[in-house]
Amino acid sequence: MKTFFFPLLLIICSLSCTAQSVKKFNLDFEYLKSDTDFAKDWxxxxxxxxxxxxxxxxxxxxxxxxxxxxxxxxxxxxxxxxxxxxxxxxxxxxxxxxxxxxxxxxxxxxxxxxxxxxxxxxxxxxxxxxxxxxxxxxxxxxxxxxxxxxxxxxxxxxxxxxxxxxxxxxxxxxxxxxxSIQEKEKPVFKADQDDEFDSGSNVEFPALNEKLVADLELLGRIWGFMKYYHPEIGKGNFNWDYELFRMLNEYTHTSKNKKRDMILLDWIAKYGRVEVCKSCKAKASNAYLKPDLHWIQNANINQELKNQLLHVYQNRHQGEKYYLGLGPAENPEFLNENAYSDMPYPDEGFRLLSLYRYWNMIQYFFPYRYIIDENWNEILPEYIPQFLSAEDELEYEAVVLKLIGEVQDTHANLYDGNDKLNIWKGEFYPPVHVRFIEDKLVVTDYYNPELKESTGLEIGDVITHINDKPIGEIIEMIKNYYPASNEAVRMRDLSADLLRSQKDQINIKYDSGAGTKEKTLDLYKLENLDYYSLYRKNSKKSYKMLDENVGYINLKSIKTADTKKIKKDFKNTKGIIIDIRNYPSAFVPFSLGSYFVSSPTQFAKFTKFNINNPGEFTFKKGDEIPPSDQTYEKPLVVIVNEITQSSAEYTAMALRAGKNTTIIGSTTAGADGNVSPILLPGGLRTLISGIGVYYPDGTATQRIGIIPDIEVKLTIEGIRAGRDELIEKAIEIIEKKNERH
CATH class of the missing domain: 2.60.120.260 (Galactose-binding domain-like)
Known part of the structure; x- marks a missing residue:
């Protein structure tokens, strides 16, 4: 026994001592990942x-x-x-x-x-x-x-x-x-412990009719209202997704309004008495967007239910919230939202939840809700039948994407969970880059130069038909599945997919300038193409001197350190061209913009939402460019187009603050402001522009974009000749301004 016990004691001691010597955190890089040459957890x-x-x-x-x-x-x-x-x-x-x-x-x-x-x-x-x-x-x-x-x-x-x-x-x-420090005990939210519907909603919907759609619209409004205003839900005491499922079966099988209203009153009462809120402030008098609560008074519900809802609002939850936070740019941050990624085709209850979640996020937190073309109040009843009738994963993804398109925000698209849509669009891609020039689909470049000969297409060729269908007809069929702030950017995004296919060849008709031709175009898997080369930032120098003693800067490859050299090298030029037909590789509105102003100059202001009064937006102090040690006095021409988006648009606004700035090109993407991610059932992820961006005088940029002072667009003739007509126009403007001075 002794000879057995002694070695066992040594083993136990050895294991215990080893465990105690292991550090909680790998801060000295001594533990490596098993499959890579990289420090574990870094x-x-x-x-x-x-x-x-x-x-x-x-x-x-x-x-x-x-x-x-x-x-x-x-x-x-x-x-x-x-x-x-x-x-x-x-x-x-x-x-x-x-x-x-x-x-x-x-x-x-x-x-x-x-x-x-x-x-x-x-x-x-x-x-x-x-x-x-x-x-x-x-x-x-x-x-x-x-x-x-x-x-x-x-x-x-x-x-x-x-x-x-x-x-x-x-x-x-x-x-x-x-x-060696112990953590504090973490707060435990009751909402996190509710797992009753992890495997499905268990909701059985009766056949839809006009009355049921109206009742489901009412429920969706109340569900969102309670989520963002009720104190007990704000504290995380209830899993609000699952609370919906708990009442849906009874609610949807009730045909009388009186019984429906009683179900809703009992449902609200279930979450406890709402105490009087002494810290709830009235709506800000300077709010440019306020909570839309007219539906409560206008709803076909009894007065007791109306009073109960208004009482919840007047005594709404204040302080830290389970489902809502404030992002780094004071944009909404949607917390504790489950994407239910294990159910790519959610059942009817979860699909209705998806609609309710998204509709209410836009209703309360989208700063540009007021400029949506369609009345957002009418969107909810319109989409209830579409979400409930989606027959498979593809239809579900498609109807979600269509709904996202209703907000008309280029930031809003499907970025995860859209695998069936990607298969539908096609896994084979063209070897040529195309854009709409003069409203025609034009070949503008090659993703892989070595494939140029085999394509049989020249830059400037106009594609008119794909598999015998006219381009215009194809666009009408699919345009609703390309969310965008304006038509220019919709056509930008749509053009990238028009030549995709589920097969490795398509038949095209095209105009080469010498008549109409037809050919079979080989397509390739994405991994065989340098598909993102035209958009990706590169190692090329971001600035150069043009022959006309004009400085040229391309923000596609700009580095923060470049701005100091640019100011030195370009100080004696006749003018400067800044090309933002791209997404800047570095954030330079201030470091570069300061070169063109002689005094502190405000160029933008923003909105912020009130986390304690969802639906309320007010303006906050805008951004100001400080002047640099030296000011560039010669003309500045900034070039933009539909590829100019978000940070690129913000940069254009900053450069516009210069007194000698001229912006040329065409309308930009019209989607500015820090984004807020949204997760939806089925593992879907989308975004919205989370803050409003405006010029100092209150002029909006969302959907409108950066409107150029002089509109200049590429032409098919110029594309075929290899000319960049916008740079030519920029040089012309600089020459004329120098002549006048």
Whole structure:
């Protein structure tokens, strides 16, 4: 017995000691992922090469290296996320860093603390301006620990060019190493413990008729109203998705209005008495968009139910909310929304939930609801039959996409969960890039230059038919499934899919300029094409001098560090052209825009929603460009078109603030403002523009886009001749302005 017990004791002691020596957090990079040469639980940021180094280390076996060589973009980083569920007054990060030939930027440790809805505090050592070549050095970041922290990000960053190594991070709260600190007890929400309908809604709908659709419309309104106003739901005491399923069977099988109203009153009463709210403020007098509650008074319901709903609103939930948060740009953040990804074709109850969820998010949180062409109040009853009758996964995805299109926001589309729609569009892609020029589908480039000969198509060829169907007829069939703020961007997105197919060949008719021709066009799987090359930022220099002593800047490949060189190299030019027919690779509205103003200049203002009064939007202070040390006095011409979207449009607004700026081109995408993600049943993910963006005088940009001062569009003749007519026009404008001065 003794000879058996002694070795067993050693084994137990060995296992116990080993377990105690294992650190909770891999802050020294010593644990690697089993399948990659990367530190376990670390996340890569940016585009630079990040790898484990076994030779250059501070201690232990491994350090992490970031290298800008042969990388696109302008920064790289590694971060480690830790729960912020700790108590304390001060947080401190220690870490070692070594640099080599860091230039045009900086290297630094990074420490950031986030709340549920926004960044609370942070430091990346940018102000210390560490560059050049340095040996291993210990650095420290410290600041007060925010009380509402939900997560802590620890890491390292390289901005600009060069190499940097990181090793041996240590994190402390009030001087105690986080490896040994116990977390606070996390709040437990009752809503998270409700799993009754995880396998299905168990709702059986009777045959739809006009009365039932009207009743379901009423229920959808009340369901959304309660979700965002009722205190008990706001606290997370109920899974509001499943509460819908609990009452739907009785509700849908009631034909009398009196009985229906009693069901609704009992349903509201189930969630407890709503106490008088002493902190609920009246609607802001300067709100440009207010909650739409007219439906309560106009609804065909009894007065008691109307009074009960109004009582909930007047005493609505205040403070932190289970289903709603405030994003970094004060845009709505939709929290604790289950996408039910394990049911790609949701049952009828979940499909109705999908409609209710999306409709109410737009109703209360879309800052541009008032400029939707269709009356949003009429959308809900229109789509109830369509959602309930969707017969398979493809039909469900299609009707969701069609609904998304109703909000007329280019940011709004299906980005995840749309696999059946992608199959329907086709897994084979054309080797040529096409755009609508002069309302015709024109070949403008080749994704893979080596395929040029085999396509048999020349730049400037006009495609008129696909598989014997005229292009216009095809567009009419599918245009409702291409959400967009305006027609220009709808045609932009639609053109990218017109030549896709479920087969590897299509028959096309086209006009080459020398008559109509017909051919079979080979298509390719996406992995065999450099499909995104025309949109992807690249390593080409972002600026150059044109022959006419005009500076040209292409924001597709701009780097923040370029702005300093641009100001130096272009100071004696006759004019500058900034091309934003792209998505900028760096955020430069201020660093570049400051070159064209001589005094602080406001160029945009924004809306924010009231988290304590969903549906209310007010204006907040706008953005202002500070002037740089020198102001460029010569003409600036900015080129835009339908590809100019979101951040690109914001940049154009900033550049327009210059007193010598002329914007030319065509209307932009008309979708500006930070986006808010939305999850829908079936594993679907979409977005909306979450804040309103306006010029300082209140002129809107959403749907309208950036309207050019001079409209200039490419022509088929110019495309065939290889000319860029917009750059030609920009040079002409600069020459004429110089002649006048």
């Amino acid at each position: 996340i890569q940021w940016g585009t630079y090469q990040v790898s484990i180094d076994t030779l250059t280390v501070q201690s232990g076996k491994y350090a992490t290296q970031i290298n800008s060589k042969n990388s696109e973009g302008e920064f790289g980083g590694v971060v480690y996320q830790i729960s912020g569920n700790y108590e304390g007054e001060m947080i401190k990060l220690e870490g070692f860093m070594k640099t080599k030939e860091v230039k045009e930027g900086f290297a630094g440790l990074l420490l950031r603390v986030d709340g549920r809805n926004k960044i609370l505090a942070g430091d990346n050592m940018e102000e210390r301006k560490i560059s050049g070549t340095t040996n291993w050095t210990k650095y420290i970041i410290t600041f007060p620990y925010p009380k509402d922290a939900s997560s802590i990000l620890v890491g390292g960053i390289l901005a600009g060019q060069g190499m940097v190594w990181f090793d041996d991070f240590k994190l402390f709260i009030d001087g105690k190493n986080i490896q």
